[in-house]
């Protein structure tokens with residue numbers, strides 16, 4: 511069972527009973543759910559999508575925007591997977607659009623159990639390359655290894671730095687042991703030391719921390735390794 515405690519799901523569904531049913535079921539599994547009735551509400555009220563791990567969007571929504579258009583607009587800012595909900599009758603003419611951007615879809619009516627299975631599958635399969643993460647004032651794109659600050663500074667990380675950052679992001683909120691970082695980012699033919707890892711962390715602190723001597727993000731957990739703190 512995947513760790514769902516820090517997983518936030520964005521749910522957009524206009525049918526109140528269905529929305530509530532989905533939300534309660536997801537919350538019972540430990541997911542955090544942010545739910546909306548309309549697509550335009552999401553764009554107005556949701557300032558950031560950085561904490562969203564997955565979206566569940568109904569296609570037919572009241573207002574100007576349907577679920578597909580909502581997905582298109584969010585896709586330029588965030589790459590979280592989206593499961594669409596749709597009535598069987600609306601499926602055919604939407605297939606092309608699904609292929610353009612959907613990660614999965616369910617036709618109504620569906621069993622909530624089926625939705626939970628799909629949610630878990632999507633979260634498990636999520637390719638690491640799609641992750642974009644906020645650390646302090648930086649937005650880090652792990653695919654390209656480029657971090658961009660809110661003031662316009664751009665930092666490009668090399669492959670090893672990317673690997674270390676990816677491991678810390680995947681375990682965000684939990685300490686990662688130095689030996690696990692070494693295993694992840696160095697081959698066995700190389701002979702790095704724990705001190706080598708420390709030097710990378712020092713570099714990350716210089717970039718991401720407001721005060722590198724008192725880190726807020728790249729935390730040392732004595733005896734346990736390093737932790738990338740949650741926002």
Ligand code: CA
Nearest residue numbers: 524568570571
């Ligand atoms: Ca609807």
